Amino acid sequence: MTKGPIRLDVAVGYAAPRAGIPAAVSFRKWVAAALAGRIREADLAIRIVDEKEGRSLNHHYRGKDYATNVLSFPAELPEGLPEGVKLPLLGDLVLCAPVIAREAQEQGKPLAAHYAHLTVHGALHLLGWDHEDAREAEAMEQLEREILAGMGLPDPYLES
Numbered sequence: 001m002t003k004g005p006i007r008l009d010v011a012v013g014y015a016a017p018r019a020g021i022p023a024a025v026s027f028r029k030w031v032a033a034a035l036a037g038r039i040r041e042a043d044l045a046i047r048i049v050d051e052k053e054g055r056s057l058n059h060h061y062r063g064k065d066y067a068t069n070v071l072s073f074p075a076e077l078p079e080g081l082p083e084g085v086k087l088p089l090l091g092d093l094v095l096c097a098p099v100i101a102r103e104a105q106e107q108g109k110p111l112a113a114h115y116a117h118l119t120v121h122g123a124l125h126l127l128g129w130d131h132e133d134a135r136e137a138e139a140m141e142q143l144e145r146e147i148l149a150g151m152g153l154p155d156p157y158l159e160s
Contacts (some may be wrong), residue, residue, distance in 0.1 A: 007041035007088070008032055012122040016050040016097040022115050028114045033147050034123035042090040044126065046119070054096030069099045070118040072125035093122040109156070113148075120147050133137075
């Protein structure tokens with residue numbers, strides 16, 4: 001765990017209609033909560049997309065022909081950086097607005113809380129967390145619960 005404030009640069013791009021989508025300041029707050037105590041500095045980008053772009057990206061990078069709620073793309077930094085040079089580039093998150101809105105409605109969750117959860121989830125993926133097996137999934141879900149509770153948000157895994 002790292003101590004002290006995080007130096008964070010989050011660029012948020014909107015490639016979908018902004019109606020109902022949280023403001024950039026909210027995404028920054030959620031990323032900061034996910035990274036707090038885990039990393040000292042980070043630069044990342046968040047892109048909010050429509051279903052067409054979300055499907056295209058998921059198909060291209062994961063071979064899945066549907067739009068998913070969040071995609072995480074950890075930065076692949078070049079090898080051979082001079083000693084002492086550390087780039088704080090963490091990676092990119094892609095959030096698919098129509099999928100997130102549909103899921104929030106189907107699950108009876110407030111839209112902003114669902115965006116917060118998926119932003120935290122994606123940021124943890126950028127740090128290397130995964131849920132490929134039951135043990136990893138349980139650990140990641142518990143960490144997400146703790147981060148969200150720290151912001152006063154409900155457990156995203158409770159059935160409504």
